[in-house]
Amino acid sequence: MRQETDDKMANKPLAIQAFTPRLLKLLGHERRYTIFLRLGERPWTSKELADDLDEDIKRIYEDVEALAREGAIELVGKEASPKGGPGLYQYRATRYTFDADGWDALPGLQKETMSIAISKLLFRELAEALSSGSFDAHPNRVLVRFPLITDDEGVKEVNAITERAEQEVAEVAVRSMGRSDAADWSPLRLTVAFLSFLSEEDSGKNSA
Numbered sequence: 226m227r228q229e230t231d232d233k234m235a236n237k238p239l240a241i242q243a244f245t246p247r248l249l250k251l252l253g254h255e256r257r258y259t260i261f262l263r264l265g266e267r268p269w270t271s272k273e274l275a276d277d278l279d280e281d282i283k284r285i286y287e288d289v290e291a292l293a294r295e296g297a298i299e300l301v302g303k304e305a306s307p308k309g310g311p312g313l314y315q316y317r318a319t320r321y322t323f324d325a326d327g328w329d330a331l332p333g334l335q336k337e338t339m340s341i342a343i344s345k346l347l348f349r350e351l352a353e354a355l356s357s358g359s360f361d362a363h364p365n366r367v368l369v370r371f372p373l374i375t376d377d378e379g380v381k382e383v384n385a386i387t388e389r390a391e392q393e394v395a396e397v398a399v400r401s402m403g404r405s406d407a408a409d410w411s412p413l414r415l416t417v418a419f420l421s422f423l424s425e426e427d428s429g430k431n432s433a
Contacts, residue, residue, distance in 0.1 A: 244327075248295045253335050256280065257288045258342040261297055261318050268301045268315035289316060350416050363413070372424065380421070387419040 244252075252258045260274055271289050275282040292298045298316045328336065354360035375383070394417050404410055 245295065248297055249331070249335060251291055251295055251297070253338050254288075255338050255342045256284070257292060258339055259346060260285070260288050261292060262342060262346060264292075264298050264316055264318035268317045270313040270315050272313055347416070347418055354416070383421050387421065391419060 252261060256278065259278060263269055263274060263277065269277075271282060271285045274280075274289070275285045278285070289298065293300070293316065296319065298318050300314055301317050302315045303313065331339075351360070360366065373379075401412075405412070
């Protein structure tokens, strides 16, 4: 579908900003946080979000407007209507990041809501990739499970490693977009996830 997005707006670096109490309250709702996550991937219209999340479009409109008022998302262009009618506005999320200290400072319920939203989205993408066959389609796909016994200091070290890896992956995305003008450039949608958490069967049971 032809799009009328302003390329300069669509491809500009995402700003790093701080969460405000009002914004945290908004993102404490699972649906709104999922919208925020989706808009962090690429520009979406409200209709696309409603279809993707199987939600009433009026609710999506309300959520998008609320997130835009708080500066969590921004208008980046318009998608042309296939029937020549009014175009649909496209939004994307501004970039927010948490370091370990910032995450620890969040209220417990806030962290739980965000963790659930991210996990549901990840499980859905994994299930779709496995069922479609795309999961094993690329020779360089990665799947690693590494259970280990460690202590609090080890957990902090693992978190620091994943934070560095996240930054390096973000730099890969920037370099990839820098090659997008090449005639042979072929974009691939890649999902990258970093996880480390206490296993239920081990947490607190092997302290001797």
